[in-house]
Amino acid sequence: MDTQGIRTLSASSGRLLAGLVGLTLLAGCSDDETRFVSAPEVKAGNSIEGELTSTSPVNLDSGTRYSAHWLCGSADAKRYRYTLEAPFAATLTAFDDEGHWLGAAESGPGGESALLLSAPEAQRCNLVVVNGSSGGAFGPYTLAAEAADEADTLTPDQPLIGQLKDGGAEYSLSLDAPAHLNLALSGAEGLDMRLLGEDVSQRAESCAPGELRLDAYLEPGDYRVQLGQAPKPNVAATECASHLLSTGGVYQLLASQRDLSEGRRNGGPLRDGDRITGNLEAGAPNAYALHLDAPSEVVLDLGSADFDTVLRVTGDGTDVSNDDTGSGTDSRVQTVLMAGDYRVEVSSYDGNPGEYRLEMRRGEFDGEFRNDGAIAAGEEVRGQYIGVGENRYRFTVEETAEVNLALDSLDFDPMLHLQGNGVDISDDDSGGDRNSLINAVLEPGDYTLEVQSYSGSGVYTLSAESSPFEGRMSDGGEIAPGETVFGRLTPGGRLSYRLVVDESREVTLESTSSAVDTVMQLTGKGVDEQNDDAPDLGLGSRITKRLEPGSYDIDIRGFGSGVGMVRLSIGE
Numbered sequence: 001m002d003t004q005g006i007r008t009l010s011a012s013s014g015r016l017l018a019g020l021v022g023l024t025l026l027a028g029c030s031d032d033e034t035r036f037v038s039a040p041e042v043k044a045g046n047s048i049e050g051e052l053t054s055t056s057p058v059n060l061d062s063g064t065r066y067s068a069h070w071l072c073g074s075a076d077a078k079r080y081r082y083t084l085e086a087p088f089a090a091t092l093t094a095f096d097d098e099g100h101w102l103g104a105a106e107s108g109p110g111g112e113s114a115l116l117l118s119a120p121e122a123q124r125c126n127l128v129v130v131n132g133s134s135g136g137a138f139g140p141y142t143l144a145a146e147a148a149d150e151a152d153t154l155t156p157d158q159p160l161i162g163q164l165k166d167g168g169a170e171y172s173l174s175l176d177a178p179a180h181l182n183l184a185l186s187g188a189e190g191l192d193m194r195l196l197g198e199d200v201s202q203r204a205e206s207c208a209p210g211e212l213r214l215d216a217y218l219e220p221g222d223y224r225v226q227l228g229q230a231p232k233p234n235v236a237a238t239e240c241a242s243h244l245l246s247t248g249g250v251y252q253l254l255a256s257q258r259d260l261s262e263g264r265r266n267g268g269p270l271r272d273g274d275r276i277t278g279n280l281e282a283g284a285p286n287a288y289a290l291h292l293d294a295p296s297e298v299v300l301d302l303g304s305a306d307f308d309t310v311l312r313v314t315g316d317g318t319d320v321s322n323d324d325t326g327s328g329t330d331s332r333v334q335t336v337l338m339a340g341d342y343r344v345e346v347s348s349y350d351g352n353p354g355e356y357r358l359e360m361r362r363g364e365f366d367g368e369f370r371n372d373g374a375i376a377a378g379e380e381v382r383g384q385y386i387g388v389g390e391n392r393y394r395f396t397v398e399e400t401a402e403v404n405l406a407l408d409s410l411d412f413d414p415m416l417h418l419q420g421n422g423v424d425i426s427d428d429d430s431g432g433d434r435n436s437l438i439n440a441v442l443e444p445g446d447y448t449l450e451v452q453s454y455s456g457s458g459v460y461t462l463s464a465e466s467s468p469f470e471g472r473m474s475d476g477g478e479i480a481p482g483e484t485v486f487g488r489l490t491p492g493g494r495l496s497y498r499l500v501v502d503e504s505r506e507v508t509l510e511s512t513s514s515a516v517d518t519v520m521q522l523t524g525k526g527v528d529e530q531n532d533d534a535p536d537l538g539l540g541s542r543i544t545k546r547l548e549p550g551s552y553d554i555d556i557r558g559f560g561s562g563v564g565m566v567r568l569s570i571g572e
Helices: 003-027
Strands: 041-043 048-052 066-072 079-085 090-095 101-106 115-118 125-132 139-148 160-162 168-175 179-186 191-197 200-203 205-208 211-218 221-229 244-246 251-259 262-264 268-270 275-280 286-292 296-303 309-315 318-322 331-337 340-348 354-364 380-385 391-397 401-408 413-420 423-427 436-442 445-455 458-468 476-479 484-489 494-501 505-512 518-524 527-531 541-547 550-558 564-571
Touching: 048 066, 048 125, 079 160, 090 115, 090 244, 115 251, 125 139, 139 160, 168 179, 168 251, 179 191, 191 211, 200 211, 221 251, 244 251, 275 340, 286 296, 286 354, 296 309, 309 331, 318 331, 318 458, 331 458, 340 354, 380 391, 380 445, 391 401, 391 458, 401 413, 413 436, 423 436, 436 564, 445 458, 484 494, 484 550, 494 505, 494 564, 505 518, 518 541, 527 541, 541 550, 550 564
Parallel strands: 041 066, 115 244, 262 275, 268 286, 476 494
Antiparallel strands: 048 139, 066 125, 079 115, 079 139, 090 101, 090 125, 101 244, 160 251, 168 221, 179 211, 179 251, 191 200, 191 221, 205 211, 275 354, 286 340, 296 331, 296 354, 309 318, 309 340, 380 458, 391 445, 401 436, 401 458, 413 423, 413 445, 484 564, 494 550, 505 541, 505 564, 518 527, 518 550
16 A cells, blocks of 8 residues: 555544544443443454444445444453454554544455454553445454464464564574565564575565565575664665554564465576566566586576567676577577576567566586687587687698588677688678688698687587588689589679580579678579578578570679688589
8 A cells, every 4th residue: 555545544534533423422422431432342352243234334424334343452461463354345444542543454456354453452442443445335244363472483474463572573584495585564664674694684675654575585594584663764666555454563574485496586596497487677687696506508598478588697707698599589598607606687679678488497517618729620519708818729631621610609699710821711600690600622731710709708619521622713714513613702803603504404503601791693594683691501692593505694792891712502
């Protein structure tokens, strides 16, 4: 209930009091001449029963019916919790024996019962009023009483009723497993609540008068909940509802515990098997903590029907992010992480808020990383790029060969640099999907392969394939179906070939390069086809066409200012 709601209830309760006084004047004085209202008396600890009927007194402000009871203390001075059970929505209101308003509580729209906490002093009474929320509120009701025993241990999901002693109170809490804990303190106003434990010190926030809330993601262990007078309110950004009325400084403390593997939460730790639903608001990302005791294969899946997801993992020299690797606009990070602590961030690419699903799976990593050394043709190595130092490999060519050097990563945008024997080639995205691919004809000798990053860091796979050079080097001239040629493209230049077809056939032309974004054009005999970036060729080009016998011109140029070797193959 918000502050305005409290003021409204206070005002309406004052008008209710006026109606009650009027009733007293009509009904005459009770046996106790000091009471300002005549009503039945009930001893603390006994349940209160009554009924709203068409003959019940009328609240002169709203026309609703009400019923009043004097709740009087006894010598035992115990604390009691009363739960309103009624077939209608109602408001509980309380006054002290001098007519001062103590507060009010309403039944919730979702069926939540209004509660009354009471610790009346001996020989003193409070007036408790049950007021229907509408003119059609009729029927029997019960305020069921439950005694609250002294306790110094807080048990999850079991309400604890207490009062401050000497200005403070402390309760112990033990957790056997990791949990999301919500502490709700309701009743007395002006209180402070703190949760303390090993590496834990959190203060509750006030979300409504007499309402404190504290959320924590806790490891197994022993904790303490301390209550006291608040020197200054710690105000929450959001408001909460209250269905509890307290008299005599009594409060209710409830600890709600939820397992972390499933459910709705916007932060906290991530563990193997977690399936979480969260809600992202516009602005800052939601962050989760991931702790690994050993090197692990980690898979994180993030999906949303409301926004284009972005998933990022940072920490311990790692910075891995993904936007659309998953289905549609969903994200996936599949990587190897060393033992350590990491931050997993959920954010929106388009800035839209909404609900999302986050799943985490972990497996043991039984492999090894090789971040340098020799790599041979036919070999594949797995490494980890962290942006510190150099990931360099030595590649030796025994005889002239056509080589394919591929650098793949799901974690970052990799770049591959090949250098040696007069060769200097770099590639970013020729391997498709941000991966790198260098295809070149290399003379015998030693070469250096360096793994670089356009953005991010993480795990990668580097593979080397080599085959005897069976094509020919040519920057132009005649070429036949089934042939492969290599030409060197100069700045602003073109490679021009003449294709001779002897009989009607379908041919596939592919031009690929590790250094050039190729644009290929085929013309002749009424044919004029052009292609820039073919599917699954990265920045390479492909034209498939059925050709009649005759001569055709093949023209290859660079889309930008690329310079380097181009491979042209004519498939039959």
